[in-house]
Amino acid sequence: MATTIRCDIVSAEEEIFHGNAQMVIATGEMGELGIAPRHTPLITRLKPGQVRVHLENGEEQFFYVSGGILEVQPSVVTVLADTAIRAKDIDEAAARNAKEEAERALANRSDALEVAQAQAQLAQAMAQLQALEHLRRSLKH
């Protein structure tokens, strides 16, 4: 009976972590998820937040992700982290920009976009702060 689960955390631009873990905790779209070995297959989106990995030797590591995908197989957890801030409106604006560059026209940013951008940045900043707070606390002990 396996007591650890393989954990891979990567982003498109670099490999962040790989190794065995007792438990992986991440912020899913629907709430916090704790993945223990032999979890049933699961796939979900991640919200900006931290991924905590309980290592075999009882240590805990924190990683900050700005969203991404979490895939769980009974023996392996894969976190595909995003590197860019993503939100529907922002993606659409990027698409519009690409179109407009093709048409050689100037981008016309809407208010909805700015709100979405601000919200995404806020969420990211909050999560980063939380991760920092956690680190600070764990360093004190």
Place this chain on the structure above:
Amino acid sequence: MAGGREIKTKIKSVQNTRKVTRALEMVSASKIRKAQDLMKASRPYARLMRQVIGHIAHANVEYKHPFLIERDTVKRVGYMVVSTDRGLCGGLNSNLFRKLLGEIREWQDKGVEVDVVCIGQKATQFFRRLKVNMVGSVTHLGEKPQIAQLIGAIKVMLDAYTEGHVDRLSLAYNDFVNTMTQKATVTPLLPLPPSAEMVTTHAWDYLYEPDAESVLEHVLTRYVESLVYQAALENLASEHAARMVAMKSASDNATNAIDSLTLIYNKARQAAITQEISEIVSGAAAV
């Protein structure tokens, strides 16, 4: 001295050209390493992404996403073309465009329309002149392309695919084999090629949070993005490799040209001196 001065200026100008090509060669030689590192750094993501997609392909997925379904009639195809921003990299771009044009012609002969999204200035300049429908473009990715720069261009195509404007999507880029070889590659992106049949021991499916549709949409979008990003990195490494090789042969050619020009110059100088002497001698004899 016949044309002595002209030959001299020619030598000077070839020497200047050689300076430029040497410099470009060395710049690319130093940048290629960084480009290769970037390429390597992004490989784990691509590998794990493929693994996840492989799992999905084998799962008994309750929801059939449009990206997974092959369409019977093809009315319009899409190409994402990754090219360089700058020239002076040998036949890198033209090889790719030639290969792509062949495919585009084939589709057009069948009455299928073609949409392209251009990544890089060279593709944008090239396809502007052609009778294809350019729906999006991104340029100036720089030395360190970021996925955020590509999202827009990819979304244009994915939206067109989801809405049914485009029935098939391919990706064209230069695959970095090694420093001497870059391979112009056109690979299908969508619909996802059906995976090799595996003997399913039991039918299983994921737990989806929040639901299969939105999660699969998200995962498949990221999958396509990662492929395009990887292509952009491969293309960047190819660009530097190709430029290095092209500039090296340009420098070598310049050296050869300088050698033969110097030879001509010396011959001309010799001929002028000989002529002058014989003139003096014959002048003296006449007196």
